[in-house]
Amino acid sequence: MTTRDRTSLVRRWMFGGVALSLTLVTACGGQGGGGDDAAGATCKPAGGKVTLDYWSWVPGMQKAVDVWNGENPDIQITLKTVPSGNAGTYQNLSNALKAGKAPDLGQVEYDSLASFRLKGGLTDISSCPGVEQAGDTFVDWTWSQVEFGADGKDGVWAVPQDTGPMALFYRKDIYDTMGMKAPVTWDEYAEQARKLKKEGKLITHFSQTDPNWFTGLLWQNKATMFERDADSWKVTVDRPESRQVADYWQKMIDDKLVATDLQGFSPALYKAWNNGEVVTWISAAWGYSTIRDNAKSTGGKWAVAPMPQWKEGGRQAGNWGGSTTTVMGGSEHPAEASKFALWLNTDPEALEILNREGGLYPAAKAGLELPALQQPVDFYGKQKIFDVFAQASAGVDTGFTWGPTMTDTYRFLSDGTANTIGGRTTLGEVLEDTGEQSAESLRKQSLDVTE
Missing domain, CATH: 3.40.190.10 (Periplasmic binding protein-like II)
Structure with missing residues (x-):
């Protein structure tokens, strides 16, 4: 590494x-x-x-x-x-x-x-x-x-x-060959996933070991996981905005449009990037070096675009890191x-x-x-990729609130995601369980939790 x-x-x-x-x-x-x-x-x-x-x-x-x-x-x-x-x-x-x-x-x-x-x-x-x-x-x-x-x-x-403002890294060469452009909406992203699957490719991977990545997706949709009023806490992990994100990715998993056997930052994922089996990654600004250093054979073939939006014309972004x-x-x-x-x-x-x-x-x-x-980046086809991340940074919701026991919340989310990948539960149920478990975690620390 x-x-x-x-x-x-x-x-x-x-x-x-x-x-x-x-x-x-x-x-x-x-x-x-x-x-x-x-x-x-x-x-x-x-x-x-x-x-x-x-x-x-x-x-x-x-x-x-x-x-x-x-x-x-x-x-x-x-x-x-x-x-x-x-x-x-x-x-x-x-x-x-x-x-x-x-x-x-x-x-x-x-x-x-x-x-x-x-x-x-x-x-x-x-x-x-x-x-x-x-x-x-x-x-x-x-x-x-x-x-x-x-x-x-x-x-x-x-x-x-x-x-770590988030954007979409994508294989522009493959997109160009298939007559596709960077997706503007999440619906368009799902359509592209179906087209790519017909060509034996997967649009991205869904990792069970990166709950903080999934949290970044929630953040983009203004799905704050906690709310605080003075010394009282309200756990809002399971809310409509979160469910929208969870239901979307659950369908992607159910339809086998994403790789579920690849973990983030793993040799297997890097191999899939290098051979073109996995062609996008929703990641943070620092991710540019992860792809560059671990998919060297693909130099010049990647590009960066804003995160797909839930509503066309939106400019919201999540943050990871x-x-x-x-x-x-x-x-x-x-x-x-x-x-x-x-x-x-x-x-x-x-x-x-x-x-x-x-x-x-x-x-x-x-x-x-x-x-x-401000400089063009050779690995990304001489694109000025940090202009995209500057735009993303301006679109990160200022009201997102972290809970005081995030280590526990991440563990609950990760364990639940593993069960989802194994077909034992759904991401929607994971949100519900994570919310209940997080509330109990706060109570164990003698913190005031409101409903």
């Missing part, structure tokens, strides 16, 4: 890790509790030299840290390179928080922010210098994710780092930590390094203008 592909795996919000305990821990210095605590009055510069610890799994992050350290002798960053979140880092952060030994800064994916906040693991940096003014610097939906809502009343609990830089609960220097977090995710040089070395698709609006993202 290539470095780029490992980076792609990071972007997937891997679900297969240990569940995090949501037992509240006390954040040192009064920072970052589970509700109304704020850095507020204590978010003041230290007035002297400080050294901050930072945990991140982004390849090449040390190069960005070196630039910062060279320009900021009074605020030095010590980087610890760690596994991706659910591959071990989240459990280690949880343990470090309980022991009062957490780093000042940590990398946390959007879907895990609510969990860490509930355990007192995050500092509200809304009153730290420069943070309140930074919202317009980032793609709108990412800022609403770190505020836990669009009204900004809840504080700011992280700085957005990267995103992305992380934030958090000031962890207990940090004694939130002002300095937030200053670094803002620089890391807005400075042009830092953005260029993280894109070049780590393959990140930036959350900062200025990052979308990076020269590397």
Whole structure:
């Protein structure tokens, strides 16, 4: 597996890790509790030299840290390179928080922010210098994710780092040969699937090990899985918008129009791409390198188009992947930590390094203008593919809400999908079961769940 592909795996919000305990821990210095605590009055510069610890799994992050350290002798960053979140880092952060030994800064994916906040693991940096003014610097939906809502009343609990706006990768050479164009609607996509099947090809694969991919499809249809009102949670996994997505893909599975024996990021899938047996992939911006590095024989034959829409003329997109830089609960220097977090995710040089070395698709609006993202990509027939992802990023719903036990929700969704592939249930039933199980998971953490 290539470095780029490992980076792609990071972007997937891997679900297969240990569940995090949501037992509240006390954040040192009064920072970052589970509700109304704020850095507020204590978010003041230290007035002297400080050294901050930072945990991140982004390849090449040390190069960005070196630039910062060279320009900021009074605020030095010590980087610890760690596994991706659910591959071990989240459990280690949880343990470090309980022991009062957490780093000042940590990398946390959007879907895990609510969990860490509930355990007192995050500092509200809304009153730290420069943070309140930074919202317009980032793609709108990412800022609403770190505020836990669009009204900004809840504080700011992280700085957005990267995103995974979704689009359609497709084999343009095969489409051209068959007289087809990139599909505009999901109905058209299904029609193309039927035509491709007659030619011995499958339009895509449906993986049972990527529930976060399926979540991105729900997100496109504004099918938020949770709703939050103050300290109460409502589980909305099974809702009409979700059912529309589930019923569509259930029919694709029932009619054998998609490959159900191929898992994401597997040698078998790469072989199917290389030999033209599977001809599209609905994926995120970072997916461009996954295809490029693992289907090398198809160079110049792929193109990228917007996600098919549920209604013709729509411009909605889902998101799959992305992380934030958090000031962890207990940090004694939130002002300095937030200053670094803002620089890391807005400075042009830092953005260029993280894109070049780590393959990140930036959350900062200025990052979308990076020269590397304006260039034609040879592998994709010299198409300027990142123009498509910039459009997709603007079409991601800002109101999508993650639950505080997403590891559990992903597991329920994955187990149910496996049963669907095995013919033992349907995706609609999986949504119903996942909703009920997720609600019970919240109750086990003594959280208030409303019907």
